[in-house]
């Protein structure tokens with residue numbers, strides 16, 4: 518069974534491992550994951566997890582500032598993809614962003630990340646800018662925007 522909830526300190530080891538598995542050279546360190554989780558105790562940062570059978574199957578991090586929400590991460594464990602988990606996480610982020618009065622959501626994604634680009638396109642995000650060499654290895658980032 519899948520459920521969404523706020524990330525807890527007990528999730529951090531799983532999330533830090535998933536970071537390395539999924540993002541490789543661009544992974545957040547354990548300390549960075551802890552910092553994000555701690556920052557989410559405040560009001561402008563949000564760190565949520567999708568669990569399946571008590572384990573972290575996916576997670577998402579977003580910050581809200583002024584009229585803009587920035588998605589910093591959405592990731593789903595490989596074996597649990599294409600089961601609408603990222604969609605559930607993103608739907609929750611959209612609700613949170615709206616509740617903060619945000620008028621748009623933005624994010625950066627690797628220009629070579631076709632799965633994520635299709636995912637965000639399916640959710641109505643449009644490409645508004647290219648940041649050259651943004652990621653480790655020199656991969657460009659596309660900045661995507663979704664009006665709320």
Ligand SMILES: CC(C)(COP(=O)(O)OP(=O)(O)OC[C@H]1O[C@@H](n2cnc3c(N)ncnc32)[C@H](O)[C@@H]1OP(=O)(O)O)[C@@H](O)C(=O)NCCC(=O)NCCS
Pocket residue numbers: 539589590591592593594597598599600601602603604605625626627630631632633635636637639
């Ligand atoms: C991108 C990612 C988060 C999608 O997670 P997911 O749980 O598989 O996505 P969903 O099941 O909610 O997909 C919803 C829709 O997005 C699109 N989509 C998602 N993954 C896709 C893929 N690999 N190829 C084509 N379309 C895809 C489809 O339209 C899909 O609907 P469908 O399955 O009914 O066709 C996941 O592939 C992932 O964790 N990738 C690595 C991390 C990453 O790149 N994160 C984004 C940048 S921060």
